[in-house]
Amino acid sequence: MQFKHPELLYALFLLLIPIIIHLFQLRKFQKIAFTNVAFLKKVNIQTRKSSQLKKWLTLLLRLLALAFIILAFAQPFTASKTALNSKKETVVYLDNSFSMQAKGANGPLLQRAKQQLYDEATGDSKISWLTNTTQQKNTSIQDFKSAVLETPYVAKQLTPDEVILKANQLFSKDVGSDKRLLWISDFQSNGVPPNVPTNISVEAVQLQPQNFNNVSIDTAYIASQNASTIKLNVSVSAMGTTPASVAVSLFNGNALVAKSAVDFSAKKENTVTFDVDANTVFKGKLTIDDANLSYDNSLYFSINTPKKIKVLSISESNAAFLQRIFDNSEFEYVAQTANQQDYNAFSDQNFIVLNELESIPNSLVTAVADFVTKGGSILIIPSEEGRLQEYNTLLNRLQVGNFDGIAKQEKKITQIVFSHPLYKDVFERQVANFQYPKVNAYYPTSTNATAALKFEDGKPFIIQQGSVYVGTAAFNDGNSNFKSSPLIVPTLLNMAQQSLPITQLYYHTGVQNTYAVPVNLVQDEIVTLKDSVSNFVPLQQAKANKVLITTTDEPGIAGIFGIENNGTFLEDVSYNFPRSESNLTYLDVGDWQNVRNYDSIETLFDTLTEENSITSFWKWFVIFALLFLILEMLVLKFYKN
Template identity: 45%
Template sequence: MQFKHPEILYALFLLLIPIIVHLFQLRRFKKESFTNVAFLKEVKQNSRKSSQIKKWLILCSRLLLLTTLVLAFAQPFISKYNSFKSEKETVIYIDNSFSLQAKGSQGELLKRAVQDLVGNIPEEENISVITNNNLFKNTEIKTIKNDLLQLDYSSNQLSLESVFLKSKTLFSNKKHTLKNVVLISDFQQNHTNFNPEIDSLTHINLVRLQPINNNNVSIDSAYISESTPANIQLKVILKNSGRTIENLPVSLFNGENLIAKTTVNINQVAETNFSLPTNEIINGKITIDDVNLRFDNSLFFNISNKPKVKVLTVNGNNDSYLKRIYTDNEFNLVSTSLPNLNYNIIDQQHLVILNELDNIPNALVSALNHFTTQGGFIIIIPSENINTPSYNLILSHYNSRLGGLLSSEKRVTTINYSHPLYKNGVFEKQVSNFQYPKVNSFYEVATNNFSAALSFEDGKPFLYQNKNAFVFTSALNKNNTNFKNWNVIVPTFYNIGKQSFKPPELYYTIGKDNAFEVETQLQQDDILSLVNNGISVIPRQKYFNNKVAINTSETPNIANIYNVQNKNETIKSVSYNYDRSESNLVYQDLSNLENVTISNSIVDVFNTLKSDAKVNALWKWFVIFALVMLIVEMLILKYFK
């Protein structure tokens, strides 16, 4: 029990006054001599005893009367917390990710949750609300009511740990303040482990929103499985997290035109194929009909004529193996000797290969330094008779230098499988025992901040990358090495070529770091935009001589096909789709979480918060008890004989 005015309790010292008065009244009876009659003695003894009992009862009743009056004026109350002296702060997280499109017993989980919030939070209470893409700080529910009722789904999904850390920043620094965190979500399995550290004044309430079923079919992915001069085979992967479905329609659109349709039977995973004509631009959309989650019912993609990667080889030795790798269907290869090199075409290339030149002229060094600064890539393959200073002049731009030539046999034994050249499907598995290629001579190298793709048995690099330069430390002619006979040579040079220019992929995933390049010539102050149906997004971009490198992550945030535009000119089309991680309706086990309260009802949680902070005043009961004591005293005076 607590008191609103505890200083009034000092009035309890006034209880000494009636005690002192009553003690003086309880003095001894004066003895009077009387006839020694037994009856008179009994009357005297009974009268004295009953008088003392009556006065003690009156004393007790008056003490209780005064005590209850003093306590009533001190205004006692009871509460679960010291609420009268403590302020209350509340932060609410509403998970508006796509999995909340699932149906509950009263409709979509998100829409129902927002309605329950609006109806159960007092209009004057100060709160902060967090969603996956918005923040409402220190406001009232009546102020943000319309914003919450119009809350849309977001492709972004915050982890519980991130939400809690953000909640802590919204609380004030006041001491003795009650801090309530309410997390409203379906708590899918993809959430990370949540074990918050809290103090005695912080309380975390988890409200789990549960769908009535876990059925959902999604278009998981699509890719080109086969390509011929006449047709392209587009393979589509579908996944199901519920009961088996038969004859599910799958439709393929080019723009607004339906160009193909099929049906599939799906238990957990199903595949289907569409045949598309080669060399035709397709702004495609694959759709299915599923009544549960809607965000994964469509997948956008683009098929267009990819520009060829431009490769220039400046030869001091035979480049026939390069011509077999850089074929006409994907690359535009220009081969020339150093005396016949046209310096004006260097800036038009994506990749320049110095193929075993003995000497690199200063003019070529300057041209290549400018070329790589503008986003171009180079491959340097030294000869066995190099002019070391000329090589080191260009390598100094990449914090590297070559030493003397060592004429001793050495084997290439190590593949860096995590290097970008090899990590994306080049090898089915990592092999530690293979037919090692060998070299008869190689150059010592001194370099900083390099990434070795291939290494010798002693750990020294055979092929390393620094910025946009790939450098071999040995000549590749057949008299010096059998590297050309090793099957790794093809993905090595091929992937370097592909890295030098990255045209848009079939589609990209919103929320991930995406990068692609488009060939265009921009005027000063021109910028590229991603445009679709009135939505215009300016992505991060970097302009080079003949291309623009574009990077996106969380924007655009709506799945669709976007045109890459320079003012009103469309250069390219790219597709963005939502991440499919929320398609699988599997949920986290919350029973092992500590320091949290778990509920299935928003109404119950807020009723509990109200009752926890509710003040129950008791002064009326003490006034009633004082009146009772007054009546008791009157009855004692009147009827006690």
Template identity: 45%
Template sequence: MQFKNPELLYALLLLVIPIIVHLFQLRKFRKTPFTNLKFLKAVSIQTRKSSKIKKWLVLFSRLLALACIILAFAQPYFTTKENFKSETETVLYIDNSLSLQAKGSQGELLKMVAQQLYKNQNLPDEISWFSNNNSSIKSKSEELKSTILEIDYSPNTLSYSEALLKAQSLFSNNQNSQKNLIWISDFQGQQNFPENNPENINITTVQLTPSNTNNLSVDSVYVSAINSTTLELTVSLSNFGEPVENVPIALFENEELIARTSVELKKNQSETATFEIEDINFNGRIDITDQSVLFDNQLFFNINKKNNIKVLSINQENDAFLNKIYTSDEFDFQSQNINSLDFNAIQEQNTIILNGLSELNPPLQNALLSFSENGGTLVIIPALEIDKSSYNQFLNSLNIGAINTDITNKKQITTIHFSHPIYQNVFENSVTNFQYPQVENSISILQRHTPVLTFEDNNDFLMQKVNTFLFTASLQSENSNFTNSPLVVPTFYRIAKQSLPLPNLYYSIGKFNEFAVAASLPQDHILNIKNKTTNFIPLQQNTSNKVLITTTDQPEIAGIYGVFDKDSLLQNVSYNYSREESKLNYMNAENWTNTATSNSIEAAFEKLAASDNISEYWKWFVIFALFFFIVELILLKVLK
């Protein structure tokens, strides 16, 4: 037995006082004469015995009552040695991902969790907690209850390993404390449970189970055909569950209903529907009706007015093949001879192609270096005969390296790096029976960079260094047949397209998203993204003719947003929730080794409270004190 206030036990020494008073009675007896001495002596002996017993009983009851009062104030308790030597820390993880919109026996799973935590009487006095987008360290239980009802769904998700790392950061560094983690989740998805849990953390899982695992989802929207005046949009839908005969699909522009159709969805199958729209500033939304999970019933998208990509070819050789690639519907293509080059046009371009220049003079080098540093894309095609000194000076300035040797033997281009962004989604399959182009003469570069196209001897024909692309051979017909091969169009087309990455129809919240806004802004201007309810400043890089914008966790709410320069709208961009949680498949928390499983939130916290193994007894001693006072009263009043 331990005591919270052991210093009060010294008061037990005061119990000696009533004992002394009882043993040393100072009052003297007075004698009274009486005629019948025999009778008086018998009465006297009998009275003195009963009085002596009564006084001892009263003394014991009084001593016991006082002792119980002292022990009650000292607050005795029993505990195990482990808990006596350590403090207990509790961390609560509430998974508030979008899949918890699924309904259980008491409504939406997340709302049910909030209600049960609010009503729980076994919450520790101090608890740390976190969700997928919020956290709090050492909150009082009343503080947790005041905020738990306001918790909302988050498009952000934490993997099991990330959640464990987050939980560890909320525990203290005290090695002797008992650390308990309560993990509340539906365990949706196909992640594998961590094999090695932290040894110093006791994990208790509470798995939430929906009553219905059927779900309909709007998966994607894409442009499937382009006509002279319209675009054909294809909507892809998925059914995760039982067949549905008639699923209505509505297309809105802003808040106006434009078209409506319906599809039949078979069990666990996908289906598509098509709409036609005009290809000018269309802010669209696809809607379906499904009561199971709500976040994937809408999909926002927008089509902005096209901004042509500016391409400049600086020539000393024939550029007829470039004129065929960079057509006026997508590109503003300029072709200038090196001898009559307008240097003022360089900084306005998105892509510059050096087509067969034999020499790179210092003024041109300085202008191109400034263009490259501002984020412009540079393509270098050497001539058959080049001034190595000027080329090496320029290549070294771009951190590409220097020309090593000239190679005069014929070589074939045999390797296409399909994983490179230029060729992603260009070919349906990795081509093996391709009629590869060849070159007669080439150069080799001392340093190797990101390969795009590679010769049969494993040297690079086309390489990339940041935003610079370098060919190691002339593309003139007498040296190479590359301009007549099928590779020439996707190669030059995709290089230019990536120099101004226009917004997609939409992006997914919580993922790395990058797009460019075609605008020439003063250096002190900052773009912001906003709609009626949200306004934030994204990560951005301002160059001479565009602003490169990067977003990840923001915005948090799906919708169509505007990109603004102060009050001026530059273009729109759409964001949607990721569809990764649309399929309601669940892991079984009981299969997670080295963890305990609880059937409910209430049971988990009851088990946690019981595991503390601390039993307090001060209330019992108060009851005993009252009992002994009552015994004393009975002895004084009843016993004769």
């Protein structure tokens, strides 16, 4: 027991006064003559005993009454150390990720959590709180209750360490304050248990769904394509107890195009295939019916009118291999000879190949440098008879390095840099028994550029610096058999395709995406992304004949967006939420160190209320003081000597 005014307890010494009075108050009995002496002695003894008992009983009751009055004024109470600390800070983390759409006993986990927070949050103190995408510091309880009901689902989920880090940013630097983090989540498997600082008390409420069933559209991709038809593969997965089959619907805009069923009787992951017209713009939407998580029941994609990648070659050697590689519907290929160069055509190209030119005049150096500066890509294939000084002038202008002089030595091209963007997804596995091509002569190179292909001794055969690719040896049949190697097709195709990174079927929200839109913009013109209800201006960089668009946080919703320039439609781009939230597996918070676990928000707030409550007893002491005074009056009135 503790006292609000402990200094008043010194008044208990006043209890000595009635004790002293009672001890030293002497009462003499008068002698009265009576004939029966024995009877008088007996009466005298009984009277003395009765009088002493009454005096001690009265003394006790007075002492108790006075003591309880003094204790009442000292205001006794009981409270925990937390309750006594006047400096309290509370941070609430509410997990609003898509996994919180799972159904609990009283509906979706997030909706129930928001309502319980609204009902339980009381008082007039300030509170800080955060979700996976927002945070607020020192807001009033009323503002918190209003905002928490409007908290939407988001695709992002913070890891446990990120939650602790962001909560620390909301707490003050006061070492004497009691810091408490209320962590409300389903604790979906996302990272490892956090390192909880010793100055923070973590109270965790793990919300659990009633079942762990879910069906998800994971991805869609083009399996094959010809002049008339695109075969679209759709991957669908299931977990928990699911139906034997689930219907998948394909829409073009709002029109239902096709419907198929995915079979889950044998395995939990399966694929269905749809045929899509390759000659039409397709605003695709795939849907399934699943009563559990709803965010992964649809997937958007867009197929635009194919944009031809413009490729120009300037050759002083046989360029038939370039004609064979780029002579298809994906490219618009133009060939020039060294004697018929048209620099004015550079501005319309996406990819230029300088094929074994013996001479590179200053005018060509200037034109190529300007082309690269404006966003174009180029491949330089040197000639064995090339003028070294002119080549180095071009390479230095492009900041690639320089050739050290030709070395006539046979070398095999044995090292493929599989992690290089040119070969990403080209090989299913890293091959070791490859039929390696070779060269008879090459140019040793001084460069800091990245190598994509290397000789057997580790020296580079093809290097990349930004949008500039350089071969260190001639490709002609007299010097190399690289043109006959299977490597040349993916190498040159990917160089050209990456010169104009056209939009994919779809992108994920919340991550950085970069793609190009082939459009010529005049000064101060911009492109916008627009759907039926909103529009925004993405980060963009205008090049000579394209615009590079980069998106990160926006858009924050899934759907199909039109790319427009001054109201003119250019093409569509689609975004979908990542599917990481579809995996309904959870961490066990009971195993976390320095974390108290609760089964509901009500239990959490009841416990906190109890721990923060101060129980006062002064009223009881006043009641007992009055009771003892009444007992004293009764003793004095009715107790006979």
